Amino acid sequence: MKHAIIGASGQVGGYLYRTLTHLGEEVEGTYYRHPDPSLSELDIIREADVRKFFDALRPDVVWIPAAMANVDQCQNEPGESYRYNVLGPRFVAESAVKRGGRVVFFSTDYVFDGLNGPYTEEARVRPIQVYGEHKAEIEGFLLREIPHTLIIRPAWIYSRDENPRNFVYRVLEQLRAGKPIKAVTDQVNTPTPSEGLVKIAWQAVQDGFEGVLHIAGPERLTRYELTRRIARAFGYDANLVEPVTTESFHLPAPRPSNGGLITQYEAYRMEPGRDFSPIF
Template sequence: MQTIAITGATGLLGRALVKVLEKQHTIIGCGFRRAAPPLVSLDLSDQQAVNAFLDQYAPDVLIHAAAERKPDVCETDHTQTLALNVAASEHLATQCSQRGIRLFFISTDYVFDGTQPPYTEQAHTNPLNFYGQSKQQAEQAVLSSDPSHSVIRVPVLYGDVEYLAESAVTVIAEQLKLNAKSAHDDWAIRFPTHVEDIALTLADLVALPAEKLGGIYHVSDNQAMTKYQMARTIAPLLGLDGEQLIAVPEPTQSAARPHNCALQDTRLHLLGITHQREFGAAIAAVLARHE
């Protein structure tokens, strides 16, 4: 049993990490504004508070899942994005290295431009939007501080949301409820991945000897879908006719999105680590909690 600290433990992925990992490890979950006991309130921009936290709890592993993850928000607030996504990550990486704490940093498929999929862990990064750029900078800072740290790149995520708009996948259900004939992006190809599968993968990686870890890992389901295709899957689950939905063949968001950032999980495959699930059944189970 190890002691594992998790930043962003109040978020969609963070909650899944706590739920899965607490079965075998001692977990110290951290949040900020939404943190309530037993979670620890920690301002990641306060470097002294971060240092004190690491000294007090002395975790064996830290999974850094906290981030500003909405591309359109990142595009309009560079200062806050850099503070959380880059500066806080770099400081955590440095402090963990000094204390012998293994760090797992959660990154994104948006570090790629989407023009030459699938992308291996060694592929050249070329982010199109500021969110991806901030994660690219953070990856470089984390790995530069200690090559034994690990970067975990993930695609668009869904799972047991507290409210439908919490995920870019489940928000589609909210949009359908408001307008059964709504329009949806049919251009960008995504690979929706359940947060529990990310957590199960991290559980397997954490169990490995330290000498087998370090560098970049890709974690992704392999079911390619546009938002329009996701909407077509979700509509009948809500008792709606998917035939009425409108496919939009070009991107519509303010922040540029890559066309196809398929992540090739080469390293996990070699380790025999794979956790995936069929989207239709999985999204049905998620939405059943929000009827």
């Protein structure tokens, strides 16, 4: 199969690119602001460039992890968020499907309000910040207009990557510098390892799964518990992690507090050992 990964320079896209390449699939990936010699440049909000890209490539599967994924930036710049999180993915999906490609879009648990998680695929979306609203809007468009779309919703993604976009890396950077780190005790979620996310997503594509699929880690943890586990696993003093509340950060975008995802499709439930090797 021929794959296009739009946003292969990101955390999820990068892991997906390496995994599919390792499996011997034919893969073409794109970057936007972080150049990589193995990838092509593409800005998804330039519709003519998007069309040209798909005219030349004609992939069977088009993965879209590309997004403006900084929740607070989306809140402060809703116009930009709309361009990157709604218009861009729409241009990609429309171009891809016209040329025979199947669309796999990465959405988020932030389409839910976080009042009574964990949520299954059946739960009604009710976003509480701009990022979630825009993800919910593009989900609706893709489900209505783009045949055979697969929408994957992960939550709190982490990996082993030495990259500042990875939460584990950011925690370790602080701890290595001997700095205490504040983590909130009032947000619960299902942290999702990129490794398991990509394995299950690829399985779902091979199975021809269509519609919405929740792919999330098997445990619900607060950000505080998660951060302490990371500290302990890498030999740091977990007491360097200081419990705080979300309110104390004065963030622009509200966060779901009692969130997290669970899938109703047992075949796609994540299991340590089978789908990923736990790192904490």
